[in-house]
Amino acid sequence: MKPIRLVAAVLAVGLALAAAWPSGWGAARAGDSAAAPAAPEFAGIDRWFNSPPLTVSGLRGKVVLVEFWTHECINCLHVLPHTKALYDTYAKQGLVVVGVHTPEFEEERDPARVAAAIRQYGITWPVATDNEMRTWDAWGNQFWPALYLIDRDGRVVYRHFGEGNYDETEQRIRQLLAKA
Template sequence: MRLGTERPEIVGATDWFAEDKLPADLTGKVVLVHFWAVSCHICHETMPDLIKYRDQYKEHGLQLIGVHQPRYEADSDLNKIQEDVTKYGIDHPLAVDNEQKVAEAYQNEYVPAFYLFGKDGKLFFRTAGDKGFEKLQPKIEQALGLA
C-alpha cells in the first residue's frame, strides 16, 4: 500500500472484539491500524507501548483498530486471542482476520505492522517490526498536529 492511498474499510473479519467501539464514521480522525498475531514475540513486546499510545493520544483524536492476522493455524484460536486481549487490556476494536481478507485489502504480509492514516483518510505512514515501531510515536504526533 502506497502513501496517500485511501484507508480500506475493514471488511471480511471472521470475528470481532469490542466492535461496538468502532465509530460508524472515522472522517476527520487519525486512524492507526495495527496488525498482530498471538504467536508473534515482537507483537507482545510492543503491545504495552502501543496501548500507552492509544490512551495518551485518544483525546487528541487517535483511533486505534487492531487486526489479528494469524501466522499459523493455531493462531486462529479465539481463546488464545481472548487471553491476549485480557492480558494487554485491548479494549479498542479488534478484527480477527482468520481468512486474511483484511490483510489482503491492506496488502499486509507482516506482524506487527502499523498503518497510520491522517485526518483526510489517506495513508500517512506505514511500518513494520520492532525497528519500525520505534518510528511510530513521532509520526502519530505529526499526524495529530502535535509535533
Template sequence: MQRRTFLEAAAATVAIGVAACMHPADALAGDVPLARAYRAPELAEIEKFFHTKASSLREFRGQVVALHFWTYSCSNCLANLPHYARWHHDFAAAGLVVLGVHTPEFSEEAKIENVAEQLQALKIEYPVAIDNQFATWKQWKNRYWPTVHLIDRRGDVRATWIGELNWKASRGEVTMRSRIEALLKEQRDS
C-alpha cells in the same frame, strides 16, 4: 529467531535507502517512506470486533487511526504492543484510534476464544478486529507481522512501519509517535 534475522537484514537494506518511495507491500522493513498518501483500504470479512461497536474504517473517519497487523504468538508483534497501548493511553482523547487487526499465523490463533483470552491477558483495551480469512490482510497487501499504518482524518495512509518499532535501536516508536502528533494537529475535515 528467523524473523529477527530477516528483520535485521531488512533494516540494513532500508538504512541504505533501497526501499525509498515504495508502496508498503513492496517494502522490506522499518520506516516506509511513501511517495504520496493513498486511500486506506477498507476492512474486509472481519469475523468479530472487540472493544468497539464500529465495523469499518469509515466509522473512524475524522479521527487518526493507527492500524496494526499482529498475531498473539509472534514475538515481534508482542514487542510492539506496549507502544500501541501507550499511544492509546496518551492520544485517544486527542482523536487517535489504535485498531489492531489480528490475523493468525497458526491455526490455534484463529480461535476466537483464544484471541479473547490473549486480549485479556495482554490487557489490550483498544479495538481489535479478527481477520481469520486474511481478507483485510490481502486488501492491505500486507506481508509481515507486525506492520502499523497511520491513517489521517480523511482516511489516507500517511505513514507505515514494518517490523518491531525499536528493533536494533531503530527508534521507530519515536518516529511514529512524532507522526501521530503531527497528524493529530492537522485540521479536522469540515
C-alpha cells in the same frame, strides 16, 4: 555462500518485497495526504472485540493507527507495550487504534484464545479478527507486526513493519493530531 552472493540475494529479496507493496505507500509523509493512497476497508472480519464493527469510511475525520498482529508472534508482543502507550497517551486527543488480529497458525484462529490474549495483555482498543486474511490482503500487508497510520482524510500516510521506529511513529501521530 560467499559474502557478495549473500548481499546480492538479500538485495534481490528486498527489491521483490518492495515491488509487491502497493505503489506510493512508502512515499507519503504525515503532512502529505494528497500523495498518499486511500486506506482500504476492513474486509471479511470474523468478529470484533472491545467495539461494535468499525469501517475505515466510518473513521474518516479521525487519526487512526491500524496494527496487524497475532498473539503468538514475539515481535508483536514486543511492540504491544508501545502501542498501549500510544493509545493511553493519545486516545483522549482523538487517536483511534484498531488491532487487526490476523493468525499465522491454525490455533491462533480460535476466538477464545484471541479473547484471552486481549485480556492478558490489557488491550482495551478495538480488535478485529481477520481469520481469512481478507483485510490483510486488501491492505497488501505481508508482515507481523505492521503499523499503518491513517490521516483524517482516510489516507495511509505512514507505515512501519516490525519492531522499532517508536519515536517516529509517535511523532507522526502528534503531527496528525495537531492538524485542525
